[in-house]
Amino acid sequence: MQYSDSILKTPSSFIRNILKVTDAADVISFAGGLPNPISFPIDALKQSVNDSIDSSGAKLFQYSTTQGYLPLRQYIADKYNKKQPNLNYTADDVLITTGSQQALELISKVLLNKGDGVIIEEPGYLGAIQAFTLREPTFYGITLETEGLNVGQLKAALKKPDIKMVYTVPNFQNPTGLTYTKERREEVFEAVKDKDVIFIEDDPYGELRFTGEHLPYIAAGKMANSVVLGSFSKTVTPGMRLGYMLTKNHELLNHVETAKQATDLHTNIFAQYILHHYLTNNAYEEHVEKIIALYKEQADAMLAAMETYFPPHVSYTKPEGGMFIWVTMPEGVNALEKFNEAMEQKVAFVPGNPFYTTNKEVNTMRLNYTNATPEIIEEGIKRLGKIL
Amino acid sequence: MQYSDSILKTPSSFIRNILKVTDAADVISFAGGLPNPISFPIDALKQSVNDSIDSSGAKLFQYSTTQGYLPLRQYIADKYNKKQPNLNYTADDVLITTGSQQALELISKVLLNKGDGVIIEEPGYLGAIQAFTLREPTFYGITLETEGLNVGQLKAALKKPDIKMVYTVPNFQNPTGLTYTKERREEVFEAVKDKDVIFIEDDPYGELRFTGEHLPYIAAGKMANSVVLGSFSKTVTPGMRLGYMLTKNHELLNHVETAKQATDLHTNIFAQYILHHYLTNNAYEEHVEKIIALYKEQADAMLAAMETYFPPHVSYTKPEGGMFIWVTMPEGVNALEKFNEAMEQKVAFVPGNPFYTTNKEVNTMRLNYTNATPEIIEEGIKRLGKIL
Numbered sequence A, B: 001m002q003y004s005d006s007i008l009k010t011p012s013s014f015i016r017n018i019l020k021v022t023d024a025a026d027v028i029s030f031a032g033g034l035p036n037p038i039s040f041p042i043d044a045l046k047q048s049v050n051d052s053i054d055s056s057g058a059k060l061f062q063y064s065t066t067q068g069y070l071p072l073r074q075y076i077a078d079k080y081n082k083k084q085p086n087l088n089y090t091a092d093d094v095l096i097t098t099g100s101q102q103a104l105e106l107i108s109k110v111l112l113n114k115g116d117g118v119i120i121e122e123p124g125y126l127g128a129i130q131a132f133t134l135r136e137p138t139f140y141g142i143t144l145e146t147e148g149l150n151v152g153q154l155k156a157a158l159k160k161p162d163i164k165m166v167y168t169v170p171n172f173q174n175p176t177g178l179t180y181t182k183e184r185r186e187e188v189f190e191a192v193k194d195k196d197v198i199f200i201e202d203d204p205y206g207e208l209r210f211t212g213e214h215l216p217y218i219a220a221g222k223m224a225n226s227v228v229l230g231s232f233s234k235t236v237t238p239g240m241r242l243g244y245m246l247t248k249n250h251e252l253l254n255h256v257e258t259a260k261q262a263t264d265l266h267t268n269i270f271a272q273y274i275l276h277h278y279l280t281n282n283a284y285e286e287h288v289e290k291i292i293a294l295y296k297e298q299a300d301a302m303l304a305a306m307e308t309y310f311p312p313h314v315s316y317t318k319p320e321g322g323m324f325i326w327v328t329m330p331e332g333v334n335a336l337e338k339f340n341e342a343m344e345q346k347v348a349f350v351p352g353n354p355f356y357t358t359n360k361e362v363n364t365m366r367l368n369y370t371n372a373t374p375e376i377i378e379e380g381i382k383r384l385g386k387i388l
Helices: A005-009 A014-022 A042-060 A070-083 A100-111 A126-133 A151-158 A182-192 A250-264 A269-281 A284-309 A335-344 A374-387 B005-009 B014-022 B042-060 B070-083 B100-111 B126-133 B151-158 B182-192 B250-264 B269-281 B284-309 B335-344 B374-387
Strands: A094-098 A117-122 A138-145 A163-168 A198-202 A226-231 A242-247 A324-328 A364-368 B094-098 B117-122 B138-145 B163-168 B198-202 B226-231 B242-247 B324-328 B364-368
Touching: A005 B100, A005 B250, A014 A335, A042 A269, A042 B042, A070 A094, A070 A226, A070 A242, A070 A269, A094 A100, A094 A250, A100 A126, A100 A163, A100 A198, A100 A226, A100 A242, A100 A250, A100 B005, A100 B250, A117 A126, A117 A151, A126 B250, A138 A151, A151 A163, A151 A182, A242 A250, A242 A269, A250 B005, A250 B100, A250 B126, A269 B269, A284 A324, A284 A374, A335 A364, A335 A374, B014 B335, B042 B269, B070 B094, B070 B226, B070 B242, B070 B269, B094 B100, B094 B250, B100 B126, B100 B163, B100 B198, B100 B226, B100 B242, B100 B250, B117 B126, B117 B151, B138 B151, B151 B163, B151 B182, B242 B250, B242 B269, B284 B324, B284 B374, B335 B364, B335 B374
Parallel strands: A117 A138, A117 A163, A163 A198, A198 A226, B117 B138, B117 B163, B163 B198, B198 B226
Antiparallel strands: A094 A242, A226 A242, A324 A364, B094 B242, B226 B242, B324 B364
16 A cells, blocks of 8 residues: 555654663663643542533533533634733634644645645744644744744745744743743734734643733734644643634634544544533633643753753753653764763753654653652752763 | 645635534434534543543543553454454554544555545545545546445556545445445455555444344455444444554554554543443443344335335435435435425425535435434434435
């Protein structure tokens, strides 16, 4: 059997393959990217299931609409408008997806012909690289600096033919933990505002800010072709696969709706009812504050240990939120070789390789801090320091 | 913005557009395709939610594996082996999908390059036509006769270049309600068995058989490139979007797993736990017997009314199970015009058009009987008889 060109190009998860060797009980793993399970509001969700079944019965179990449960769409629009009033979203600007990963895949399906251009951060989110690759695009990787996308490279890439979209993770990016500065957001917006491209701001971690204030989105509220992606995976539960996209471009949204219908008809409506009930009957913001406090403590523990145990020739990011720290070793150091050395010390990370759109040797790694206690984080960083 | 060629070719749902006009309270609608909500085991599912949360806690809420929840995969393999022992499925042959619609989309993604050949029943399942169209294939529509696919046409189509798959719904097909005979199954198998094609048997209705016995699958258990698709949407709940694919071709399954990971990471694990608990703690077979009795009564009422009120120049199928009856009017009658006449009589159906891969005038319609009482069915068929 000859499989499609696109699936043969699509990388299966490097991270998943790594997790197979890092799962051993005596390994301290910073390789995962899972929310801490103590962040799931299990009792409240259980109550919401029972209440929702009692009040809405069969509606939770029947086929439903592709765009998603209207009260949940309204809740999401209101939430964003409250955070940033110039967004002015309505429920009609929202489409519920089977996790925000699905939004990436649907958008690429409605935008990309083979060879079309996609501008993406380098390093960038692995799941986006996978989803886009299914459409066989031409990737233009733009260096992600401490302040955000390199604007000179961005402007040059925007002159390339058939550029259809720019993909960014402006807050606490995966894999780097970096956040675009206010100034860089404005510069990036100036570079794209008159271009016929879809500008995606993927923001699954935005609510998990430890320090500083919410910064305005780059293009949302200012540009018709703006798309914001969000998720409840990092604040309520990833297991229910509930994400969404927000856009004022209803032509795009209608195409995405058609693509979604052909893909999975609609997102689990049972889960949408439960989530909406949970959000509107509990102190959601207090819940998020607890997750923030937890992750901040873990991030601080990791950064303090890195300060103590890492040699000065190793640099790393200092995230204002989210789940990841990005480490850069001296030039010439091969992250894959370091991974093997680290495993001998019973500590694991993700080598930077899968976060680039080209195969090359890299000297970077991603560390996750949300799934270990401060004590274990310190021990793991100490082990890692030995091999650096 | 220039959207992708494939999305511009993909039909948005004809049925959904029809449902907008057929939703009025005084219209008797045979246009839908929804399970009867009284078939949902709501109390038992509620119990399963509570028990599953109590016993498995955070595991229901965390990220999970792309292939699906192992005990559910094992349950599905066992269930098929019990129904037809030569299938010999193991849990490794099963992948859980976000509804069986997603399996269609994933398989087409891993198999089809633009222009590759897809053999499909004509008329065929609308959702499959939509999912496959996203890959811009060449469709070869093969006449679906009362006994099954026309084998002469099938053999001719199999000689065309780059045929990648044959898509069938062997039991109580949507839209026709037809079931392949045992003999035709064997003839179809003989035609495909030595070909390098994936043979899909999509079987969402297979358990809902009113009369006769389970017939062996066409290719499953006999051909490495066989794929069987199934669903819990018609027997437990469609709202949770739980389907699956079964195949012994693990190269195909691995590619589908990669595609699924890039598409939505994994299927809602909360719903998978609940479903598995429900299936293993309740009398599922008795539950299905109740749905069968309900739908049989409704199908019998519709067929009896058609016998009474339809003129002799109108023919129709007599389903052995499932949810649909297919009506053929005399040649030259335009189903779309009849739809408008029917709406004046306050009765609705789906004109046959969207079930063909080419745009043409057709004299056929699909009737659904699972969502009305026998009395209302009789009244609706009486109204329909007037305009036929």
